[in-house]
Amino acid sequence: VPYRHYFALAFGLETWIAAVVFVLIAAAMVAAFLLSRRRRRRGRPSSQRDKADKLELSYLGVLAVVAAFVATMSLTLNNRETADPPRPALQVKVVGFQWCWWFRYLGQPVTVTGRCQGGTLPTLVLPAGRLVRVEVTSDDVIHGFWLPYLRWKIYAYPGHINSFDVTLQHDGKWIGRCSELCGLYHYQMDFYVRALPPAQFDRWLRAHGGSAHAVSSR
């Protein structure tokens, strides 16, 4: 699975919890409606009770337990996902600008960019199976570095670096987008992320002026 495991786990569990809560509440509403209709049909007035202390308190209790569980799970998984990672094999700086991206390979004289408009999308090439640190920032306004199919999304702020560590488990190519409305051509700020086997990545790096064995020897 190329996407974030812990994120997917938390998102999946929370979706299930939300689905169960939705079904319970919808069922309670339908039951209340049917009960009151039956009462009226039998000539009795609707219930005049405005309180059900025991029921309300137990509902509050259940709600508190669910909320505590969701909060604990989110924090634990987030902590696990961002726990002291080993040294990355490669560091890449990703910079958003109006209206495209450039990618610089740290310690290498290699920078990739494009115009984004007119179908010239830049591609962030990465070695598969290696830990990569991606440092995201912006040259002008706030952008959003978003890999929808890999479930990564992180703000690109001017004057600030947001980073994440990622190991793309196998080779492939995924579309990336800008997730923050940033001006006229925001919608054209697409790019690609491409993961190559390490040896092939080295060849790509060399072909672009980088040095040999930047990654595969580590």
Ligand SMILES: [Cu+2]
């Ligand atoms: Cu943007």
